[in-house]
Amino acid sequence: MLRTILCTGVFLCLAVxxxxxxxxxxxxxxxxxxxxxxxxQRFSESPDHFTQTDGAALxxxxxxxxxxxxxxxxxxxxxxxxxxxxxxxxxxxFLAGVILTGYHGMPRFGPMMSDAQVAAVTxxxxxxxxxxxxxxxxxxxxxxxxxxxxx
Amino acid sequence: xxxxxxxxxxxxxxxxxxQVAGAGAMYQAMTSxxxxxxxxxxxxxxxxxxxxxxxxxxxGAGIAGMAAAYEMRRAGYxxxxxxxxxxxxxxxxxxxGGDRHTEMGGHEITCDFEGDGFFNPxxxxxxxxxxxxxxxxxxxxxxLQPFIIKNNRAYLHSSRAFxxxxxxxxxxxxxxxxxxxxxxxxxxxxxSLDETVSAEDRDKLLEGLRDWGVLDRHHRYRASxxxxxxRGWDTRPGGGLMAEKSPSQPIDLSPLLQSGLWNQLxxxxxxxxxxxxFEPVGGMDAITDAFARExxxxxxxxxxxxxxxxGDGGVTVTYEDGNRGLVxxxxxxxxxxxxxxxxxxxxxxxxxxxxxxxxxxxxYASAFKVALEFRRRFWEQDDQIMGGVSYTDLxxxxxxxxxxxxxxxxxxxxxxxxxxxxxxxNFTYSWSSMTPQERIDAALAFGRQIHPQYDAEFMSGxxxxxxxxxxxxxCYGQWTDDLRDTHYKTLCxxxxxxxLAGEHCSHIPAWLEGALLSALDAIKRLxxxxxx
Numbered sequence: 138m139l140r141t142i143l144c145t146g147v148f149l150c151l152a153v154x155x156x157x158x159x160x161x162x163x164x165x166x167x168x169x170x171x172x173x174x175x176x177x178q179r180f181s182e183s184p185d186h187f188t189q190t191d192g193a194a195l196x197x198x199x200x201x202x203x204x205x206x207x208x209x210x211x212x213x214x215x216x217x218x219x220x221x222x223x224x225x226x227x228x229x230x231f232l233a234g235v236i237l238t239g240y241h242g243m244p245r246f247g248p249m250m251s252d253a254q255v256a257a258v259t260x261x262x263x264x265x266x267x268x269x270x271x272x273x274x275x276x277x278x279x280x281x282x283x284x285x286x287x288x
Numbered sequence: 289x290x291x292x293x294x295x296x297x298x299x300x301x302x303x304x305x306x307q308v309a310g311a312g313a314m315y316q317a318m319t320s321x322x323x324x325x326x327x328x329x330x331x332x333x334x335x336x337x338x339x340x341x342x343x344x345x346x347x348g349a350g351i352a353g354m355a356a357a358y359e360m361r362r363a364g365y366x367x368x369x370x371x372x373x374x375x376x377x378x379x380x381x382x383x384x385g386g387d388r389h390t391e392m393g394g395h396e397i398t399c400d401f402e403g404d405g406f407f408n409p410x411x412x413x414x415x416x417x418x419x420x421x422x423x424x425x426x427x428x429x430x431x432l433q434p435f436i437i438k439n440n441r442a443y444l445h446s447s448r449a450f451x452x453x454x455x456x457x458x459x460x461x462x463x464x465x466x467x468x469x470x471x472x473x474x475x476x477x478x479x480s481l482d483e484t485v486s487a488e489d490r491d492k493l494l495e496g497l498r499d500w501g502v503l504d505r506h507h508r509y510r511a512s513x514x515x516x517x518x519r520g521w522d523t524r525p526g527g528g529l530m531a532e533k534s535p536s537q538p539i540d541l542s543p544l545l546q547s548g549l550w551n552q553l554x555x556x557x558x559x560x561x562x563x564x565x566f567e568p569v570g571g572m573d574a575i576t577d578a579f580a581r582e583x584x585x586x587x588x589x590x591x592x593x594x595x596x597x598x599g600d601g602g603v604t605v606t607y608e609d610g611n612r613g614l615v616x617x618x619x620x621x622x623x624x625x626x627x628x629x630x631x632x633x634x635x636x637x638x639x640x641x642x643x644x645x646x647x648x649x650x651x652y653a654s655a656f657k658v659a660l661e662f663r664r665r666f667w668e669q670d671d672q673i674m675g676g677v678s679y680t681d682l683x684x685x686x687x688x689x690x691x692x693x694x695x696x697x698x699x700x701x702x703x704x705x706x707x708x709x710x711x712x713x714n715f716t717y718s719w720s721s722m723t724p725q726e727r728i729d730a731a732l733a734f735g736r737q738i739h740p741q742y743d744a745e746f747m748s749g750x751x752x753x754x755x756x757x758x759x760x761x762x763c764y765g766q767w768t769d770d771l772r773d774t775h776y777k778t779l780c781x782x783x784x785x786x787x788l789a790g791e792h793c794s795h796i797p798a799w800l801e802g803a804l805l806s807a808l809d810a811i812k813r814l815x816x817x818x819x820x
Contacts, residue, residue, distance in 0.1 A: 202720035213758025215631035242630025
């Protein structure tokens with residue numbers, strides 16, 4: 138359903154940009170159509186589960202909120218730990234397990250992601266931000282890590 | 289003047305019952321009067337106070353910490369609050385024009401509102417049954433104004449139904465009621481409910497359904513002048529020789545059901561959102577400012593707690609004093625810690641293994657808001673929406689219209705996007721991953737589909753993402769039933785010299801009331817232990 142929404146959004150946005158150019162009236166200054174379209178792709182097409190399948194896209198729509206664009210996290214009174222150079226990522230099972238079940242204050246993503254999605258984002262994190270682990274996790278391995286009673 | 293017979297107030301009546309029959313009977317009576325059923329809350333914590341000088345160190349100057357300090361000092365304890373930020377209030381805050389915040393990740397959130405509109409990133413409305421909040425507002429002199437939660441003229445919107453055209457809440461509600469009444473009447477006529485409904489009840493039901501659903505004499509839900517008087521008009525009744533009135537047309541049942549708008553209506557069903565609701569005049573921080581007026585002399589700002597050590601003799605809290613760049617220690621007889629669990633789990637804390645597990649067990653919910661300032665109140669001027677909340681299936685989820693400043697000229701602020709993880713939707717994560725500018729762009733892109741005036745009237749925007757706040761790392765404790773069964777009691781128990789408080793130690797997570805009740809309960813138990 139979101140595809141339709143996005144198209145409408147882009148259309149209106151272009152229309153506005155034109156109007157601005159003609160009237161030079163002070164209006165909203167939305168991003169150019171393509172950039173806005175890419176931004177709105179950040180939202181899943183369903184509210185119940187994430188619909189992105191690509192590891193980078195999944196990272197952008199979930200992990201990035203706390204671990205930031207470059208995987209460095211940030212710290213103040215409390216910290217969102219970095220994913221760059223974090224020795225805990227040595228274990229693909231550990232990282233996939235954290236994504237599935239959450240860890241401390243971090244919410245769990247298991248109920249909103251398929252095994253393939255958890256595998257994709259795990260493998261993305263373990264091969265980016267300076268990480269270069271050679272052992273990807275498979276969706277079947279993720280399935281084994283799911284807590285009992287969770288599909 | 290005739291003498292009015294003596295009628296005791298409820299308070300006087302309860303006091304009488306308490307004197308004659310004891311506290312148990314009084315509590316029972318309070319329940320009967322609808323007083324105490326929710327929490328056992330009493331307006332006065334009734335602390336005995338210490339028998340000798342006792343020092344209480346409170347961590348966090350949010351509403352739980354300040355309420356604890358206020359009440360314990362009144363009872364004779366010496367109190368001190370350590371606060372990480374350079375401000376009081378915690379998650380209860382209000383953002384106004386000129387404010388700047390740097391969020392985690394280094395992006396600056398700007399607020400350039402030119403009018404007197406404000407933005408409450410955290411709590412923003414008060415249900416009347418949150419009695420502790422209302423009692424403190426009364427005691428501390430916080431003026432409240434009505435907060436319009438349900439406005440029948442606000443919208444329900446589906447991007448997939450009615451060509452994306454928003455529908456009025458009142459229309460959806462009355463049409464569903466009418467259609468359901470018609471269906472029920474039909475079943476009653478067909479005798480399909482004869483086994484469940486007696487003949488006498490059936491007649492009463494049919495009679496009632498006609499009024500309730502505004503059915504015609506054949507028990508059909510159809511446009512009529514009667515329905516116009518309930519649902520509204522296409523041409524409203526006028527004066528003089530104005531055009532003849534004509535009733536509005538109901539939406540058919542099937543498209544209504546398929547649209548999902550009926551389900552959106554359930555947003556208003558919650559006891560937490562029962563009208564009337566209220567808000568402090570001028571912004572939610574009026575409540576925490578009122579507490580700060582009472583206790584600001586005991587708050588030390590810029591104090592980042594790093595360790596909570598305790599023994600049988602007392603507690604020692606280590607903190608970095610940001611004012612002087614020094615590591616300092618405070619000792620006390622008791623410690624009330626209101627630091628969010630998401631942060632507390634990262635500190636060194638002396639406590640039982642069970643409590644440590646509890647502290648680490650509770651995820652912190654994702655939540656975000658975007659607020660936009662517009663040149664004029666087009667929602668009032670063009671759409672006749674005076675306050676209230678519109679819901680949509682778009683990722684912005686809801687738009688809240690200001691319940692203040694009606695009809696005024698000049699800029700006004702909408703809470704243009706808001707959701708939390710409790711709603712079960714994943715949109716809040718995506719909003720949280722965006723830069724402040726991107727959130728505004730997205731809120732505009734979606735919002736203009738409901739209010740096309742956005743483009744011509746937009747001035748500036750601001751936002752808040754709770755996972756990018758370093759002192760809370762999320763919005764509130766996201767409990768599940770399983771987590772509560774395993775950890776809640778341990779989390780709330782006094783661990784030697786330490787007790788936790790805050791919304792996370794309550795059954796009303798995320799609400800000020802939960803934080804207050806948690807603090808009041810914690811200090812009551814500390815006081816009992818002190819006097820045991």
